[in-house]
Amino acid sequence: MINETHDPALRSWVASANAEGADFTIQNLPFATFRRRGTTDSLRGGVAIGDQIVDLAALSAAGLLQGMAATAAKAGAGSTLNPLMALGAPAWSALRLALSRALRDGAAEQSRLQACLVPQADVEYGLPAQIGDYTDFYTSVHHATNIGKLFRPDNPLLPNYKWVPIGYHGRSSSIGISGQRFRRPLGQLKAPDAEGPVLAPSKRMDIELELGIFIGTGNAQGEPITMAEAETHVFGICLLNDWSARDIQAWEYQPLGPFLSKSFATTLSPWVVTMEALAPYRVAFSRPDGDPQPLPYLDSPANRERGALDIRLQVLLQSQRMRDAGQAPQKLIETSYRHAYWTVAQMVTHHTINGCNLQPGDLFGSGTLSGPTLDQAGALIELTQGGKQPITLANGEQRTFLEDGDTVVLRGWCEKPGAAHIGFGDCVGTLLPAATA
Numbered sequence: 339m340i341n342e343t344h345d346p347a348l349r350s351w352v353a354s355a356n357a358e359g360a361d362f363t364i365q366n367l368p369f370a371t372f373r374r375r376g377t378t379d380s381l382r383g384g385v386a387i388g389d390q391i392v393d394l395a396a397l398s399a400a401g402l403l404q405g406m407a408a409t410a411a412k413a414g415a416g417s418t419l420n421p422l423m424a425l426g427a428p429a430w431s432a433l434r435l436a437l438s439r440a441l442r443d444g445a446a447e448q449s450r451l452q453a454c455l456v457p458q459a460d461v462e463y464g465l466p467a468q469i470g471d472y473t474d475f476y477t478s479v480h481h482a483t484n485i486g487k488l489f490r491p492d493n494p495l496l497p498n499y500k501w502v503p504i505g506y507h508g509r510s511s512s513i514g515i516s517g518q519r520f521r522r523p524l525g526q527l528k529a530p531d532a533e534g535p536v537l538a539p540s541k542r543m544d545i546e547l548e549l550g551i552f553i554g555t556g557n558a559q560g561e562p563i564t565m566a567e568a569e570t571h572v573f574g575i576c577l578l579n580d581w582s583a584r585d586i587q588a589w590e591y592q593p594l595g596p597f598l599s600k601s602f603a604t605t606l607s608p609w610v611v612t613m614e615a616l617a618p619y620r621v622a623f624s625r626p627d628g629d630p631q632p633l634p635y636l637d638s639p640a641n642r643e644r645g646a647l648d649i650r651l652q653v654l655l656q657s658q659r660m661r662d663a664g665q666a667p668q669k670l671i672e673t674s675y676r677h678a679y680w681t682v683a684q685m686v687t688h689h690t691i692n693g694c695n696l697q698p699g700d701l702f703g704s705g706t707l708s709g710p711t712l713d714q715a716g717a718l719i720e721l722t723q724g725g726k727q728p729i730t731l732a733n734g735e736q737r738t739f740l741e742d743g744d745t746v747v748l749r750g751w752c753e754k755p756g757a758a759h760i761g762f763g764d765c766v767g768t769l770l771p772a773a774t775a
């Protein structure tokens with residue numbers, strides 16, 4: 339629900355939060371874990387404001403907050419946000435309101451809160467949570483259709499797609515935070531005309547533009563979460579790059595789905611934007627005429643009226659040559675989360691309908707967020723039509739799949755008339771040469 343924390347007229351005494359196009363405006367207030375760079379300090383939770391971070395450990399120690407907001411700040415002061423996530427939506431909301439008020443122009447708390455600020459330029463980030471389980475969904479019908487045509491030309495969109503939110507269980511151990519650098523994976527590759535596979539570095543390294551959805555409060559095993567309550571279980575959303583080795587994937591994925599083609603690295607942006615901060619950017623969720631309506635357990639009036647989110651998304655690439663020449667990353671893709679075929683609430687409800695229990699800090703991937711046209715494709719395999727249509731970069735380099743040294747940047751933000759601009763910050767990852775190269 340929209341409340342005083344969303345008022346686009348609010349301004350902060352942290353001047354950088356009021357700058358045109360700032361990601362971390364006072365209407366945003368996302369959470370991360372961080373430490374001062376180069377120290378062995380333990381990680382602690384923080385809230386972004388402009389180019390600063392409110393250190394929740396310092397805030398908690400300063401005794402500036404009362405009641406549920408104080409309880410929430412204390413729960414967010416440790417090295418992971420799991421305790422804060424477990425507290426539930428009223429606690430997250432109380433902390434957001436208290437911080438919104440204390441960070442506003444003219445707030446009486448300014449001088450005491452100032453002492454709890456740490457410049458973002460001085461920190462390194464940790465994962466927001468200890469991620470027990472990671473499930474990657476497949477919620478873009480455009481992605482499913484585009485990649486289906488490449489992997490299964492005779493049967494691109496499988497008949498279950500419009501009925502069931504498809505997902506697979508991912509791997510948490512290799513999830514890293516923005517800045518992650520990882521080696522090109524080795525795997526079994528089988529050329530279509532070869533008799534058998536060989537073990538070699540992947541030649542078809544790809545990205546997947548996704549959102550990461552952090553579960554806050556979980557559910558007891560055997561007690562599904564209904565659509566009506568689904569979103570109260572969601573703490574917030576970050577950016578997620580589900581790096582994918584397409585050649586390993588094509589050979590290994592049938593019949594159980596992706597395995598080693600995606601488990602070597604997954605990169606998250608450090609800041610988790612809360613569901614409350616995202617409230618103004620909700621949009622109606624509908625399906626094309628003639629498509630089946632979701633089964634009743636996956637349907638609700640609220641989901642139809644405002645189940646989708648207009649989160650604008652971009653993918654940028656910076657090659658090693660561009661980096662050496664001081665050239666900024668170049669935009670390859672632009673799309674929005676609003677095109678997804680299944681919503682956040684539907685993912686949560688479906689995941690638990692069999693009695694599966696979610697836990698605080700569990701992570702969902704939205705699935706690759708391709709929009710309806712090819713320039714909105716969320717993966718290179720779609721953008722280059724299976725590697726057949728190379729992209730030419732501004733410096734003349736060509737790409738089908740990623741080259742060693744490539745850095746990929748995901749960006750996301752929300753804006754609309756009558757609401758503030760809020761952004762996610764960057765999700766950056768770099769592909770290094772394979773171990774044997």
Ligand SMILES: O=C(O)/C=C/C(=O)CC(=O)CC(=O)O
Nearest residue numbers: 475476477485486546705706
């Ligand atoms: O259609 C397939 O066989 C495979 C699709 C994917 O690689 C996508 C996957 O990881 C889920 C997603 O990101 O949408």
Ligand SMILES: [Ca+2]
Nearest residue numbers: 474546580706
């Ligand atoms: Ca994926």
Ligand SMILES: [Mg+2]
Nearest residue numbers: 580581600604
């Ligand atoms: Mg992955």
